Each structure stands twice: as C-alpha cells, then as structure tokens.
Amino acid sequence: MASLEELQKIKAETLEKMGVREAQDKIKIVVGMGTCGIAAGAREVVLTIMDELAKRKLNDVVVSQTGCIGMCAQEPLVEISIPGSGKVLYGKMDPMKCRQVIAQHVVNGIPVSEWLVK
C-alpha cells in the first residue's frame, strides 16, 4: 500500500510521462455497469483490472464504465481499445479471465480470441 507521500512521487513520475502520451494514445478499458453488468460480477472485474494494473505498474491505462449496451446475456462485458489496433469486446468476463486478458492483450498485444463477443 502506497502512502500519500509516495503518491506525490507517483505524481511526479506521471507528470514526466505526460508529454509522452496524449489521451488519444492511451489504452482504454470500458466495463459495462448497468444492473445487468453489476449482477453478473462487473464490480469484481473492475477491482481485478485495477489490481492487475497496479501490480504491473501500468499507470496510463484509462478505465471507465458504461451503462447497459443491450447484450445483457454476455455481461460482464469489457471493451479494450489499443491505439493503432482498434476495439474489441470481451464477454462473460471474470477475475481470472481479466488477468489473462491484461497479460496477453494489454501487455503483449494479442487478443484472447476465445472470449471475444462475436
């Protein structure tokens, strides 16, 4: 657990990198947070993603949520967009799948095709 003092240091590091990456160049992760998503486990999905990003020191991934997009049976839904390689949508996600998607797709750029929503 970082203390507030350590966080000031993180801020300094972040500011240094700021010039390097503009918002549009960032990796974005969007999680479905309608009632359908929440009931299917979207909260744990976000908690796992944040934990995995912390462990891997991935500081400039943008994580956000969205409401129901009409594919309730596929929740929890996680959309990942990587600059230069477009968007993909993963369905029926859980903490274990999230960790693998971050390792394989976010870090190494290879989507985990078996969990993609067609």
Place this chain on the structure above:
Amino acid sequence: MEELSLHILDILENAREAGATKILLWIRESRQEDVLKFKIIDNGRGMGKEMLQKACDPFATTRRTRKVGLGLAMLKATAEACGGGLRLVSCPGKGTRVEASFQYSHVDRPPMGNLAGSIGVFLVGTQSIHLRYIHRKNGKRFVFDSKAFLKQAGGLSFQEPRLFALLLNSLEIEDKD
C-alpha cells in the same frame, strides 16, 4: 443481488447516467434499533411525476438498449421482503433521492458486502463527480469526501492504480462485524 453494496453501486450508476455532478451517499446501520437505511441523493436530471410513479415497475425504463429496467424494481423487492421499503423523491431538473430501509436482523437481508469496492469502482471512471459519503454504524461515524481525497492526492486521478488501492483502503470502515 447478493450484497446491499451491489444495489448501492447500481443506484450510484443511475445517478451518473442522470448526469449528476454531486452525490451524497448516506448510510445508517443500527443493530440496537434493528434498522439499516441508505439514501442516495443526486443533482442529476431528475424524473417527472409520471416517470417517478413507474420507476419501480420493471417495464419502465428510459433505456433504449432493452425493454426492462431492473435496478429500482429489484431494490424495492428486496427492501420490502426485509421488513423495509423504498422511497423515491425526484424533481425534474433538480435531482433525485432514493431511500431504502431494511430490518437489520431480517433473515433475508443481504449482507452489506464489499461497500468500499462498490464506492471505489463507482469513482474510478468518475473524475468529475463530487461524492460525499457518510456512514453511521452502531454509534460510530465515518465520513469520506472524494474531492478532498483527490486534493490531498495532489491532482492524481483515481485511475492511477496505486491511488486507487489507497482509495479502497481509506474507504474501509473499522468495526466490520
């Protein structure tokens, strides 16, 4: 839903979808008075009389992605099954107040569950919403203010994973029974 904190996350998400910029989450738990209550008050777009009357009907939704809205209907059913109820007050253009109450000791009352996780997850994609959270639990009072927290963090965002971990930690209230 298996935890009250999941309902709380769901109602907070309604407030976000209504465009709220300020939200108050107020929770009171008293074993002695055998009551658990929460209120979520937002300054979002609110609902007109007609929508307000049907808001707890699962077939009432302003969503265009599906024909049913489940959040409020489910919360109402749970509260009523636990010796409590749901109250909605709303004013178009001003905001909405959702109040749910439960009999604390009711056998069917879902546990509070991971409330810190719910609030943290709500805040992570929500840089511009000011959330105040007041929790009274068996005589103890806990207060959290998202704006004050971010100010202390010197302009970092909740998206910074290590600040997020610290946020979750600061949201843990002691006296977890």
